[in-house]
Amino acid sequence: MSTPKPTLQTAFCGIKCPNPFWLASAPPSNCGEQVMRAFDAGWGGAVWKTIGEPITNVSSRYSSIDWDGRRMMGLNNIELISDRPIEVNLQEIAEVKRRYPNNAVIASLMVESKRESWHEIVQRAEGAGADGLELNFGCPHGMSERGMGSAVGQVPEYAERITAWVKEKARTPVIVKLTPNITDIRATARAAKRAGADALSAINTINSITGIDLDTLEPNPNVDGLSSHGGYCGPAVKPIALNMVHQVMSDAASALPLSGIGGVGSWRDAVEFILLGCGTVQVCTAVMHYGYRIVEDMGDGMLQWMASKGYNTIDDFRGLSIAKVRDWKDLNLNFKIVARIHEDLCIGCQLCYTACWDGAHQCIHLDRASAAPDTTRTPAQVAAESSRRISMTPIPKLDLGSAGVSNATTPLERIPRVDEDHCVGCNLCSLVCPVENCITMERIDTGLAPETWAERTVSGRAPAVEVMNTNG
Amino acid sequence: MNEASSFSQQAEAHPEIAARFPDLHPAFDRQAALAESNRCLYCFDAPCTGACPTHIDVPAFIKKIASGNLAGSARTILDANILGASCSRACPVDVLCEGACVMHRYNKQPIEIARLQRFAVDALYASGAPLPFAPAPDTGKQVALVGSGPASLACAAELRRRGIRATIYEAGTLPGGLNTYGIAEYKLPFAESLREIDMLAQLGVDFRFNTRVDATMLAELERTHDAVFLGMGLGAIHKLGIAGEQLDGVTNALDFIAGYKSGAILSAPPRVAVIGAGNTAIDAANASVRLGAAEVHMVYRRGPEKMSAFDFEYAHAREEGVKFLWHVQPVSIRGSGRVESLDLVRLLASEDNSLVPQPNSEFTLAVDLIILAIGQSTHADFLVGNDTASMKLKLERGRILIDRVTGQTSNPKFFSGGDCTNGGREVVDAVADGKRAGIGIAAWLEAQHAHK
Numbered sequence: 039m040s041t042p043k044p045t046l047q048t049a050f051c052g053i054k055c056p057n058p059f060w061l062a063s064a065p066p067s068n069c070g071e072q073v074m075r076a077f078d079a080g081w082g083g084a085v086w087k088t089i090g091e092p093i094t095n096v097s098s099r100y101s102s103i104d105w106d107g108r109r110m111m112g113l114n115n116i117e118l119i120s121d122r123p124i125e126v127n128l129q130e131i132a133e134v135k136r137r138y139p140n141n142a143v144i145a146s147l148m149v150e151s152k153r154e155s156w157h158e159i160v161q162r163a164e165g166a167g168a169d170g171l172e173l174n175f176g177c178p179h180g181m182s183e184r185g186m187g188s189a190v191g192q193v194p195e196y197a198e199r200i201t202a203w204v205k206e207k208a209r210t211p212v213i214v215k216l217t218p219n220i221t222d223i224r225a226t227a228r229a230a231k232r233a234g235a236d237a238l239s240a241i242n243t244i245n246s247i248t249g250i251d252l253d254t255l256e257p258n259p260n261v262d263g264l265s266s267h268g269g270y271c272g273p274a275v276k277p278i279a280l281n282m283v284h285q286v287m288s289d290a291a292s293a294l295p296l297s298g299i300g301g302v303g304s305w306r307d308a309v310e311f312i313l314l315g316c317g318t319v320q321v322c323t324a325v326m327h328y329g330y331r332i333v334e335d336m337g338d339g340m341l342q343w344m345a346s347k348g349y350n351t352i353d354d355f356r357g358l359s360i361a362k363v364r365d366w367k368d369l370n371l372n373f374k375i376v377a378r379i380h381e382d383l384c385i386g387c388q389l390c391y392t393a394c395w396d397g398a399h400q401c402i403h404l405d406r407a408s409a410a411p412d413t414t415r416t417p418a419q420v421a422a423e424s425s426r427r428i429s430m431t432p433i434p435k436l437d438l439g440s441a442g443v444s445n446a447t448t449p450l451e452r453i454p455r456v457d458e459d460h461c462v463g464c465n466l467c468s469l470v471c472p473v474e475n476c477i478t479m480e481r482i483d484t485g486l487a488p489e490t491w492a493e494r495t496v497s498g499r500a501p502a503v504e505v506m507n508t509n510g
Numbered sequence: 511m512n513e514a515s516s517f518s519q520q521a522e523a524h525p526e527i528a529a530r531f532p533d534l535h536p537a538f539d540r541q542a543a544l545a546e547s548n549r550c551l552y553c554f555d556a557p558c559t560g561a562c563p564t565h566i567d568v569p570a571f572i573k574k575i576a577s578g579n580l581a582g583s584a585r586t587i588l589d590a591n592i593l594g595a596s597c598s599r600a601c602p603v604d605v606l607c608e609g610a611c612v613m614h615r616y617n618k619q620p621i622e623i624a625r626l627q628r629f630a631v632d633a634l635y636a637s638g639a640p641l642p643f644a645p646a647p648d649t650g651k652q653v654a655l656v657g658s659g660p661a662s663l664a665c666a667a668e669l670r671r672r673g674i675r676a677t678i679y680e681a682g683t684l685p686g687g688l689n690t691y692g693i694a695e696y697k698l699p700f701a702e703s704l705r706e707i708d709m710l711a712q713l714g715v716d717f718r719f720n721t722r723v724d725a726t727m728l729a730e731l732e733r734t735h736d737a738v739f740l741g742m743g744l745g746a747i748h749k750l751g752i753a754g755e756q757l758d759g760v761t762n763a764l765d766f767i768a769g770y771k772s773g774a775i776l777s778a779p780p781r782v783a784v785i786g787a788g789n790t791a792i793d794a795a796n797a798s799v800r801l802g803a804a805e806v807h808m809v810y811r812r813g814p815e816k817m818s819a820f821d822f823e824y825a826h827a828r829e830e831g832v833k834f835l836w837h838v839q840p841v842s843i844r845g846s847g848r849v850e851s852l853d854l855v856r857l858l859a860s861e862d863n864s865l866v867p868q869p870n871s872e873f874t875l876a877v878d879l880i881i882l883a884i885g886q887s888t889h890a891d892f893l894v895g896n897d898t899a900s901m902k903l904k905l906e907r908g909r910i911l912i913d914r915v916t917g918q919t920s921n922p923k924f925f926s927g928g929d930c931t932n933g934g935r936e937v938v939d940a941v942a943d944g945k946r947a948g949i950g951i952a953a954w955l956e957a958q959h960a961h962k
Contacts, residue, residue, distance in 0.1 A: 106576070107548030385615040392554035404555075417554065424555050428914050428946075429563050431936040432605050434818055445614035452557070472551055472616060 044344040046082070046337055048352050050317040051211040051237040051295040053169045055142040057082035058352055059308065059336050062299055062320035063146035063172060063215075066330070068120065070130030074137060079330035080337060083142030084134075085239075085320060088119035088174045089127045089163065090148040090186075101248040101258035101265075103274060112274035113323045114248040116259060116266050118180045119148050124159070128166035135167035143167070144213065148174040148186050151196065153203045160207040170210045173201065173235075175226065176217035176242025178269045188242070191217035194229035201233035211236035213297060216286070219245050223282045227292035239297035239320060240286060241279045243269025272323035276301025280314060284363050287315030303332065305339030312352055313359035371494070372486040375463040375479040377402070377456045383476035386452030390467035390477060392417060401460035402467060407451035413460075458482070517684055517704035517711075524773030530800045531695035534826075535599075535625060543629040547575040550621050553612055558623055561610035563942035564591035568607055572626055584634035585642040587627055592667040592945075593660055595635075595706045596689050597938045598627035599698040602789075604822045606938070635705065641712045646673035651955050654679060654731040655739040656723045659687025660937045661928025661944035662741035663710055665917075668948025670713035674955065678715060679731070681722040687743055688929075689937050691768035694793040696800075700771045725892045732923060736958075737951045740910060740919070740926035741944060744934055745889030747882055750785065754843030763794040763883035770797055778803040779878030783852050784832075785809050785840060787817035791883035792824070795832045798881070807875060809835045811857055811865055839865070841872065843880060851876045886934060909933055917947025918954065925951050 046057035060083035061067040061076055068087040076084060095117055103112035120127055128145075135143055145163035149155040163171055175197050177187030190196045197214065204212050214230035216223055218241040227238055245267050250257045257265035279300020286292045298311030303324030311319045324332055340352075349355045379390070379402075394402035395417050404420055405412040456467070468477040494500035538546065550572040558568040566587055574583035587594035603609065603624045611620035634642075651674045655662040658680035666676035684690060690703040711717070723731065723742070731738050747762035749755060763784070769775035778801035784791050787810035798806045808827070810817060813836045817824060841853040856871035888908030904911040904920035910931045912918060917925040927943025929935065 107545055385612040386553075386557065387551045387612045388554035389551065420555050424560050425565055427560065428942075429561055429565075430932065430942075431563065431602060431939050433935055436933050436935070445609055445611070445620075448612075448615060 042350050044341050044350050046340065046352065048082075048317065050083075050142070050297065051170070051213070053083070053142050053144075053211055054140070055082040055318070056140060057337055058312065058316075058318040059083075059333050060085055060142065060144070060297065060318050060320045061325065062322040063088050063144075063174065064322035064326070065117065066322060066325040069122070069127075070134050073130075073134050073143070076325075076330045076333075077134075077138045077141045080333040081141070081330065083144065083169075083318065085144040085146050085172050086120075086127065086131060086168075088146040088148045088177070089124055089159070090119050091150075092121050092123055093118040093180075095121055096261045098259040098261060101268070102272070103248055110272055110323065110327050112246075112248065112270055113272040113326065114246050114259070114268040114270050115243070116179050116261075116268040119174070119177065124162065128162055131163070131166040131168055135169075142169050144170045144172050146172040146174050146215070147204075148177065148181060151185055151190065151200060156200060156203045157207045160204055164208065164210055168210060170213055170236075171204065171208055172213040172215050172239060173204060174215055174242075175200070176215045178217060178219050178243055178245050179267060188217040188219055191215075191226050191242070192220050194225045197226050198229035198233045201230050201235050205234040213237040213239050215242055215299075216240040216282075217242045218278060218282055218300075222285075224285055224289050224292045227286045227289070227294075231292060231294055235294060237295040237297065237317075238286060238292075239299055241275070241282050241300045243271045244275055244278065246270030271300065272327075273301045273303060276307060276310075280310060283311060283314045283316060284360065287357065287360050288363070303327075305336045305343065308336060309340060309343060309355070310359075312356050314363075315357040315360050317352075317356065365492075367492040367495075368490050370488040370490060372484050372489050374482045374484050376458040376461040376482055377463070377465075377467045377477050378458075378480045379454055379456055379467075379477050380475065381448075381453050383473050384448050384453045385473055385476075386448040387472060388452060388454060389470045389472065391454040393466050393470045398464055398466045399460065399462050401457040401462075402454045403457060404451065404454055406453055406455050407449075411455070411457075413457055516708045517686075518701050518708050521684060521701055521704055521772070523699055523701045524776065526776050527695060527770060527773055528699070531699070531797075534694075534696040537632060538622075538625045538629045540629075543575055543626055546622050546626055547572045549613075549619075550576075551612065551616075557610035557612060558607035558621075561606050562591075563606075563936075563938045564597070564945060565942075566590040566594065566607075566627070568623055568627075571630055572621065572623070575626055575630055580630055580633040581637065581639060581642070583630035587630055588634075588642065590945075591938070591941055592664050592710055593689065593706060593937065593941050594627060595631040596660070596693075596698055596703055597941065598624045598631060599702070600689070600693045600937045602820050602822070602936060605820060635709075641709045643667075643671055643713065645670040645713050648675070649673040649955075651675065651736045652677065652734075653737045653739060653951055654735040655741055656728070656731075657687060657740070657742035657928075658682075658685035658717065659741055659743050659928060659940060660689045661743075661926075661940040661947070662687075662739060663689075663707060663715075664941040664944030665739045665741060665925075665927065665948040665951070666715045666944075667710055667713055668945055669951060670715060672948075672952040674736075674952060676715050677718060677735075679718045679721045679723050679727075681720070683719050685717055685719075688764075691771055692764060692790075693937070694767070694796065695771050696796075723892070728892065736923075736955055738924050739917075739944075739947055739951065740893070740924060740930060741928045741940070742889055743929040743940075744886035747886050748884050750840055750882060750884070752840055752842050754845065754849070757843055757845050757849050758847060759845065759849030759878060760843060760880045760882070763790045763881050764886070766794050766881050767797060770801060775801070777801050780804045781875075781877045782806045782879045782881065783809055783875055783877045784881045784883055786883035786885070787812075787814075787819055787834075788883060788885070789819045789823050791881075792819045792827045792832075794881045794883050795827055796830045798879070799830045799832060803879075806832045807835050807877075808832055809838055809840065809852075809854065809875075811837065811839050812859075813837060835875075837865075839867070844874075849877060849880055852880060886929075888930065890930060907933075912943075912947075913950075915946060916950030916953070917943060918950055922954065925954075 063085040067084045099117040102110040105111040145168035175191030181187035182189040214235045298316030299320040471477045495502040571583045571586040669676045778798040782798040782803040784795040838854045856868040857865040910926040925947040928940035
């Protein structure tokens with residue numbers, strides 16, 4: 039019997055597509071020519087750059103956060119919705135659908151908050167052949183000042199009302215795009231669900247000021263000496279997006295088919311969003327950085343991973359991690375791990391040492407070369423000893439008997455030691471260690487049965503505290 | 511010293527030499543420096559810093575390049591090593607900071623510390639900013655320093671930063687010693703060494719040139735100063751002691767290197783033999799190639815495994831096209847008026863590891879120039895030949911014996927450092943010695959004052 043080959047084909051709230059990788063509503067999906075090239079490159083779908091009454095943009099529009107020499111860890115924009123006439127966008131949607139019937143084309147919509155306006159745009163978008171509609175309730179800049187975008191998404195009642203208007207007309211699935219710029223993203227998700235939305239997408243961009251020019255004192259992006267808060271996206275926002283995706287998908291009153299957005303740039307990112315329940319992912323920043331071609335590895339990598347795990351479709355693993363994120367009170371207090379430094383891999387940078395002393399719990403020590411363990415020697419003492427040491431250039435002729443310097447192995451005195459009795463298992467040392475698997479966190483058997491804080495309070499061994507219900 | 515008499519302005523690089531000795535390790539541009547600086551792991555108690563004799567806080571200065579604080583980066587470097595620019599070019603970093611880099615055990619690509627250091631200090635020069643240190647208020651104390659090489663320069667800088675007057679006595683006409691005259695031009699150009707001393711001189715160091723210190727003068731310096739620092743380095747290069755050594759066309763590596771660096775020597779004849787296999791010998795051999803010699807041989811009594819040159823220097827010489835004659839020894843030099851050939855004999859290692867000439871193995875190498883590079887003698891006679899009891903300093907194999915932490919000699923008023931104490935190491939070792947001695951002198955003077 040031959041094992042079935044994994045496939046990326048999927049359907050999202052009834053919309054079929056060859057893979058779950060969609061372009062997010064953004065500059066990469068601005069026009070038909072771009073979207074067709076994206077489909078040629080392998081993208082499964084595209085959410086069209088938001089269609090509405092054409093706007094006027096400013097220049098410049100983008101700014102970014104670089105980190106330790108890497109560009110665009112986070113991207114910020116103050117660009118508005120499409121600056122092209124509605125009719126042009128719709129004609130191009132029709133053209134794309136005619137040429138690419140198997141790819142998903144979603145029309146992202148934003149019009150003024152009037153029932154007729156929404157009815158009209160829904161009809162026109164569906165008339166052009168869009169496979170679904172995404173309601174842009176998330177754009178955090180510019181449009182929100184005009185009562186649209188996140189001005190809607192931040193007020194659940196508005197979102198509910200407009201979604202209901204759309205559902206009065208829509209024949210295709212309606213996806214509500216959520217803003218993260220709200221105290222609890224579930225409030226809008228629930229409102230959308232109450233109004234009959236077929237699906238959700240999250241997150242839109244996060245309000246941000248990316249930085250200030252230290253010469254001119256002017257923030258970026260600079261528009262004639264001034265700036266405005268923009269929408270932040272890219273790798274930096276992924277953890278925030280994942281949390282919000284989890285919030286939505288673990289809440290029965292919110293959960294709907296969800297298209298995950300926020301820092302997706304690789305198949306790994308995509309798998310993580312799907313593990314938290316997403317049916318598709320949407321990508322913008324990574325394409326703006328590297329182009330449509332990145333989708334090739336997204337598909338290839340995900341298929342390889344699926345094959346190695348024995349998953350045949352993305353539904354096989356979708357949502358498997360949702361239940362693994364719990365309230366803190368449900369975590370096992372008797373689970374104990376400690377850091378273990380593998381001497382053979384240690385390169386002697388001592389970053390774990392300084393991190394543990396200054397940033398954690400002072401339980402990593404430099405005493406392997408000492409006669410006895412010494413937990414009292416401080417980093418300042420270590421540094422002072424080194425500064426007093428006299429070193430000279432090794433000259434073979436003058437340094438008879440010296441073997442010369444060897445940098446092949448780490449000197450024992452540079453390999454830190456973990457005081458396992460005091461290690462709290464926080465992970466910090468293993469996070470700062472530059473070498474893969476050099477510091478592993480090893481489970482210690484405490485001999486104690488699992489016990490959570492919730493169980494402790496119930497059993498009376500910890501004081502129960504009256505808490506406000508924040509989960510609705 | 512005032513601006514008008516800057517040392518580097520007195521010694522323009524000869525265009526012919528500049529063309530033949532371009533940078534072996536070209537400077538980083540800003541983008542390359544930024545990318546490289548971001549690779550640094552920022553180790554705690556970093557091995558590179560430990561390996562550096564002057565203990566430059568390498569991760570700190572690299573982090574400052576990454577953060578765009580170039581002035582602070584240069585300051586961090588120069589605070590630990592006042593000749594940080596020279597050292598960034600002259601240091602054998604493979605056996606020092608870069609050799610110690612943990613990246614050897616990470617991805618086998620150590621951080622290019624030397625080029626980053628040069629980038630930071632060059633940026634300071636380019637900015638036109640002054641040396642980021644000022645002399646402390648005058649203490650009225652004064653110290654005489656013998657020799658103007660890196661040890662004395664570093665010592666003088668420490669003294670000036672502590673308000674102690676420093677007068678450097680130099681036999682020649684320009685400062686810097688071997689840092690100016692002895693480093694291969696493709697590593698440290700003549701003018702670069704002087705430019706760095708120009709900057710150091712902003713601390714108010716007093717230079718007395720054309721002043722050779724002999725025993726009498728040393729006694730005078732001892733009488734008129736609160737302390738004396740001896741930083742005169744080593745003496746002349748050893749002679750072979752064979753026939754024909756006095757012929758024209760026999761020179762020594764230090765004269766040859768100083769000659770081309772200062773523009774007095776612009777070419778080498780077709781056939782050159784360099785006697786010796788140390789780092790200086792390699793510098794002379796490579797220079798001969800670059801100055802136009804068609805065939806350059808290095809002649810050494812032992813095999814490559816015994817040569818005192820660093821491995822990377824040996825590799826460089828091979829790249830330059832230098833040929834090697836191992837296990838041979840010069841017997842005599844022949845020529846009528848000028849050198850024409852070098853008679854050699856092959857050597858065999860005997861059981862006790864001594865070298866024995868192999869019978870009937872003599873052969874002749876036709877040469878136009880012979881460069882001796884078989885080590886320098888010590889230059890301490892004038893210290894012990896004096897009657898003044900207080901002047902007598904303990905020597906060890908001709909080297910001045912010092913307390914390595916303070917640089918103090920057996921005579922408490924005398925301090926020393928550099929090649930005359932360590933037998934001949936690197937510029938950075940001399941700087942470290944001078945720095946420790948400067949701090950040591952200041953502490954000793956302070957203690958003397960306290961006792962009074």
